[in-house]
Amino acid sequence: MLKRRLTRLLALMVLTVPTLAACGAGDATPTTAPAAATATTATGAEATATTAPVAEATATTADATAEATTPPAATDGNILRVHQVAYPDVFDPQKSSYSAEIVLLSQNYEGLTRLNDKLETVPGAAEKWEANADGTVFTFTLRPDLKYSDGSPLTSKNFAYSIQRTCDPVTAGEYQSILFDITGCADFAGTTITDTAKYDAAKAALGVSTPDDSTIVISTVQAAPYLPTIAGLWVMYPAKQELIEKGGENWWKDPAAQVGNGPFQFSRIAEDQQIDFVRNENYWNKAKLDGISMIYIDDSSVALEAYRTGQLDIFAPDPSQIPAVQSDADLGPLYISYPGANTTGLQFNTTKEPFNDPKVREAFAYAIDRDTFCEVIRNGDCLPTLTWIPQGIPGYDATEDRFAFDAEKAKAALAESTYGSAEKLPEITMAYSSNDTANQARHEFLANTFREVLGVEVKLQPLPSKDLTAAKKDNSTYPQLSLGGWIQDYPDAQNWLSVFWNSNATFAQRQGYGNPAVDEFLTKADTSTDDATRLEAYTAAQKLIVGDLPTAMMYNRVNKYVINPRVSGFSKTAADDQFPGQWTSYSIEIK
């Protein structure tokens, strides 16, 4: 899923850069999705720009005043008050794409399956499912007597509608292609709306049927063992057809139209301010909280002050605030951070000189001091990694240790390259998004590293984020060097490897990467119905990819929060980019 957008960041940049250029902002949205996509965290970024300096001041004054001990307990009972940075643009299940939107939908709705506290796919609205022998037909059986929060019955037809609406060319949701594994979905999405005969035929040809109210059968174009995980994604949340049709395009802004089947139910939507949920009493696994309030504060200093005055239970600090928060006597012990479901690396254009030479890529991979980069340059906002799939996600390879920082090996690799020495290399440019002011320092650090370790002068090229995105769309314009990576859509190695690194995937093609041996492993893994076989093949593919060095793996950004001690029962998963325990919020408690 996508994370925040950068637009507001840009805005702030326009307004404040002259004064603040030097004061490192938060997370960047560097280049492509991943990097950019920063979760909540990124959010902080924007706020940062405006407030970083003052933020620190805040922290110190607070220390000085000292009367701020632990944050006062809240008075409004059993409601979890969560800090959110940017207000989402659209939270319609079949149209949303950003993680700040999805976190709302996942409270209000539940798919056929859901994720547990280990990010495994477990029964959601469906109590069980089975695949046919070749893994192309999936039969889901719903739990008995499912009800929406308003008491109306929830049937398999509601789920069939969600698939149909996602694939519908009229809806044109940005994530419709995630269901293209379902038979007929891509065809339906490709029909011309005005050609009603074709449109109706394509709609009828969708590979979804509902033999009875508690059974839904989904067929796929080819074996897709990860389909049950996809069946838990937001695009398959069963928003009610009659309410969508009655409400018109902006039906989703009305809590009364967002009747859901999740652990909580929208109760108030106050735009740009706050979104409230109450517990859904009809949910099969009744939540412990009375409700959740999402409170939108895009200025991180204001959010910190709101936390100190006891108006928030969970505060998502901006990267620039981390040192002050960690050293704060009150907040330090309450600060938690753990790896997120994203990976960023130094991406090479493997078809352009000099990075078409694997030895040059190797030299650059060895030259990066990832520990210093994360701890010092990014304030501990990330954890170094040498592999692609992050810790906590199925497919993580804990044994990967190639290309760790080693200046000698870096120099040796460069000497072994066809160029032989730094002087013989052609001009090298590293592009980055100028939308986040913090990016400059980060890239200067990298350029400095390459100068000191390899003796290579890397030219930095700041670009507006949209320009960089445009340049990265095609291999011929893809920068020689840039930071980028992936943010998970769903916790299956298929989403990490096949969607990105298969030689027919656009992402791999842009970097000019393709390895038939990798493709072979991926195809085997994607179509196998045996979990062990799949994992083995994915691991083998990942080893090859990391070794081929289309990207020098660098870091995973962390999920980081300050949590009031009265909150308990939350799980910590890599996919918590909005708040800890967001995927299993029914188990969260307040003392």
Next chain:
Amino acid sequence: MIGFIIRRVLAMIPVLFLVALITFFLMKQAKGGPFDQEKEVAPSTIALLNRKFGLDKPAWLNTAEFNNRMSADGPFAAVRGLFDSQFGNYMLNAVQGDLGPTYASKGTETVQDKIKQTFPISLRLGLISLTFALVVGFPLGILGALRQNTIFDYFSLIISTIGFSVPTFVTGLVLLLVMSKVFGIAPIKDPSVWEGFSMSYFPPAIILGLGTMAYITRLTRSSVLEVKRQDYIRTAKAKGLGDRVVILRHILRNSLIPVITILGPAVAGLVTGSFIIESVFRVPGIGSEFIGAIGSRDYSMIMGSTLFFSLLVALGNIMVDLSYGLIDPRIRNS
């Protein structure tokens, strides 16, 4: 008078059209489109979205459609076909009050809905802030001029320098933190406070109005100083008029002109909000809508907000011109 207003209102039409033309041109020069994400959307979906919102049509003139219709339906339909372009359709809809869908919301909301929803809040905020700027700035300027080079003048200078030079993200946060730490006013308000006038408007309004207040102070001061030295003031004093009458009737009235002149654009600026102040005080106003649109290439939001802002400036200037007449009879009669 009526003729004057009608003329001025009619003159706004070409101005707004030019603004639209230039904005659209600049907007199209920027790379990327509203559906380009960092993490890419499937090309087939982008094509669907472009078709849905008419972004698959030519930007300016649809010559293909012109030729089609010319042969099929004749010249009248052909001309309409020629303007079946992004710009042509936008202007045609805009004239009918439809400013188009916001792309950020995937077309589920319209620009006019967004303006209708957020502008009343910014308008209230802007009006309070304007009142503050005038009520504080004008007297401070007069005081500075009448007691030139005294402690009053220096006081006025200090206040206006601070107001003008300290950025709002500093003053805003300082005020917010002082309120929270010293007076125990918590930063998060219930969203309902913004529905009508409430006390919550005052802190952001004061910060928003600081710059304008400072400007009015300096402008008033120099204007009063200039008027004070005019021959007619000496004459008035020579006739034996009291200080109060000279100041109120002759000096103040005549020194108002430059202040009024800046009020038009100032009002337009104040009522359209500020991204930073809205962010610090969590005001759900129009400022952040304006600013966010450019980075996200939300075409109709960029066009809509630029046109809306231009309209406000134009209206502000008409009001200014009308009020000149009220203050200065020489202008009224000329």
